[in-house]
Every structure is written in C-alpha cells, then in structure tokens.
Amino acid sequence: xxxxxxxxxxxxxxxxxxxxxxxxxxxxxxxxxxxxxxxxxxxxxxxxxxxxxxxxxxxxxxxxxxxxxxxxxxxxxxxxxxxxxxxxxxxxxxxxxxxxxxxxxxxxxxxxxxxxxxxxxxxxxxxxxxxxxxxxxxxxxxxxxxxxxxxxxxxxxxxxxxxxxxxxxxxxxxxxxxxxxxxxxxxxxxxxxxxxxxxxxxxxxxxxxxxxxxxxxxxxxxxxxxxxxxxxxxxxx
Amino acid sequence: xxxxxxxxxxxxxxxxxxxxxxxxxxxxxxxxxxxxxxxxxxxxxxxxxxxxxxxxxxxxxxxxxxxxxxxxxxxxxxxxxxxxxxxxxxxxxxxxxxxxxxxxxxxxxxxxxxxxxxxxxxxxxxxxxxxxxxxxxxxxxxxxxxxxx
Numbered sequence: 001x002x003x004x005x006x007x008x009x010x011x012x013x014x015x016x017x018x019x020x021x022x023x024x025x026x027x028x029x030x031x032x033x034x035x036x037x038x039x040x041x042x043x044x045x046x047x048x049x050x051x052x053x054x055x056x057x058x059x060x061x062x063x064x065x066x067x068x069x070x071x072x073x074x075x076x077x078x079x080x081x082x083x084x085x086x087x088x089x090x091x092x093x094x095x096x097x098x099x100x101x102x103x104x105x106x107x108x109x110x111x112x113x114x115x116x117x118x119x120x121x122x123x124x125x126x127x128x129x130x131x132x133x134x135x136x137x138x139x140x141x142x143x144x145x146x147x148x149x150x151x152x153x154x155x156x157x158x159x160x161x162x163x164x165x166x167x168x169x170x171x172x173x174x175x176x177x178x179x180x181x182x183x184x185x186x187x188x189x190x191x192x193x194x195x196x197x198x199x200x201x202x203x204x205x206x207x208x209x210x211x212x213x214x215x216x217x218x219x220x221x222x223x224x225x226x227x228x229x230x231x232x233x234x235x236x237x
Numbered sequence: 238x239x240x241x242x243x244x245x246x247x248x249x250x251x252x253x254x255x256x257x258x259x260x261x262x263x264x265x266x267x268x269x270x271x272x273x274x275x276x277x278x279x280x281x282x283x284x285x286x287x288x289x290x291x292x293x294x295x296x297x298x299x300x301x302x303x304x305x306x307x308x309x310x311x312x313x314x315x316x317x318x319x320x321x322x323x324x325x326x327x328x329x330x331x332x333x334x335x336x337x338x339x340x341x342x343x344x345x346x347x348x349x350x351x352x353x354x355x356x357x358x359x360x361x362x363x364x365x366x367x368x369x370x371x372x373x374x375x376x377x378x379x380x381x382x383x384x385x386x
Contacts, residue, residue, distance in 0.1 A: 006266060006267070006270045007270075009267055009270035009271050009274065009343050010270040010271070010273050010274035010277075011274060012271075012274065012347065013270070013271040013272070013273070013274025013275045013277075013278070013343065013346060013347050013350065014273075014274035014275070014277035014278050015274075015278065016278050016350075016351070017350070017351030017352075037277070182340075182343075182344060182347075183267075183271075183340075183343060
C-alpha cells in the first residue's frame, strides 16, 4: 500500500458530489478550489491529468488547424496515460465520438462527399463512417444509440440539442467508468472530466443567457427609443 | 524438529496480534484518509467521520484477546501445532477484515458527506465485517480451550 493510494483517498473524499448532469444550476466548487485540491497529486500525475483534460476539452483542440494535429494530440495523451488502460479506452471513445459528430456535421454541410474522412485513420469508426456514409448513423446506431438522436438534431440544425445529447452521452460514459474506480488516479481523472462537462454546459448556458439578455435589452431599448421619439413628436405637435 | 515446532507455536501465538495490528493500521489509515478529505469539504460532522475511521482498530484488540487465550506456559510441542494453526488463521482473518473495513468505511464517509442522512446505514457493511471478525475471535477462543497444555 503506497503513499499515493492514501493521497487518492484523501483527495477523492475532499471532492464534493457532482450529481447528475443538468441537475444543478451551479458547480459544487469553483475551478480555483478544484485546482487547489488537485495540488495533492504528485507532479507526474498532475501532468498526466493536464494532458488528458487538455485534449478532451474544446479549447484544447480548438487551436488545431488540421485533423492530423488533433490525432497527434490524442496520441500524446494516450502515451501519457498508458499506465491506466481505462483512461486510454476513454480517450479512444472520446475521439470516436468526436469523429462521429464531425462526420454528421460534415455530411449535413458538405452533402455526399466523404473525402475528408479519409484522413481520419484506420480505426473501426473511421472505416464505418467511410463505408456507410449515406446511412443515417453510419451503421453504428445499434452500438451507439445516442447517434440516432444526434443525427436527428444535426439534421434539424438544433445545435443546443446536439450539444446536450453529446454531453449527456459523455457524462453517462464517465459515470459508468466511475463505478469501477473509487480511490485511485482514474477516479480523480474521471471526477475532473465530469467537472469539465458540467462546467462546459454551464458556461454554454451562461452564454445563451447572456445573448438572450442582450437581445431582450436591445428590444427594450429600441422600444423605449421609439416611444420617446413618438413622445417628442407629440410634444412638438 | 521439536525446536521448529516450538518456533511455529510462538509464531502462531503472536500472529493474531501482529496481523491484527497490520489490518487495523491499514484500515484506520484508509478510513482516516477519507475522513480527513471529507473534513476539507464539509463544515460539520468532523467527529463522526473520525469516529467511523477508528472502527478497524478493534482487530488488534481481538488479536490480543486471542493471543492470551492461546498462551501456554511453557509452550510444548503438543500445544505448538494447535497454537500455530488457530493463531495464524485467526490473524489472517483479522488482517483481511481490517483492510476491507478501511475500504468500506472510506466509501461510507464519502457517501455520507454527500448525503448526511445515510451516515448510519452506510456503516452497516463495516459492521457486518466486524461480525465476521467476532466469529473468528469467538471460535478461536473455543478452540484454544481444546489445545493441550
């Protein structure tokens, strides 16, 4: 029994319960406080965790200009978490989910040409996408039921709905994996990834709220301007 | 040969205390680590988290009781085989229970932190494990009465 295992126990016990996705309006702790708690980890684990969270977060891959760069980032992250097969599996699944969502969008925008998918490697999902380009769920609907919803939402252009469906699936996957890890590095990593999903959804929600507020303010101000102009005209007459 | 049997007898005599102490220390350390972590995240209930984390300490106490019941003065070759068998197996049982108790208590503390109302019931698995350790204790005492010497 190593010191690290006791450290994981203390760290996991110090992290607040996250609860189901979409259930709470606020995160149970701030990002700052989470980072403070994660400082209990050893430097190597901390680095590993950063690699992992960087590659699965949207800002982490947003700077990539080519698909190859994204694949290279995933490869690097896989190397970093090599001692933890569950996390490698998670990365693989996350990459596949990204490929599927990207393929849905590509098909909606680009129509019948699956040419860009040729650069997505030789994995089973990339192969299935290329082989079943015209099928609604690329022939993967049975293994990945969420794809049916995602396909329908993409076709309707419901971006928020799609985001919600994808995040729900990711969160479910993380929850399922968490059941097998209580007090180890994987448990900490899965907690941080779930935290990231909630944070992303809430930020997304905040952005939506801000844009709605801006629209409402714009409408109200325009209405007030119109009525003040009308009042001035009335006074002038 | 007799010397070896006597050595094994002494080994069996102290095994419940040694293994019990190892089990208790690992169990208490695991549950204690969880209690410390839980205290970082909560404003109340510190006492009950620490109290629960001390539960595995009973294993070493049971070990001491078994050791006294197995003690023979002087240790003879006839008694040594029985003392070795009963002492060693009782010690292993106490060690295992102590470690597993630490695990379930750590889980109980984490769960009770999120949902304080389940604190009592979350200790039930640890209490059941304690029951198994008591079985090991009682039957070691019963068998020690049948060992000659």
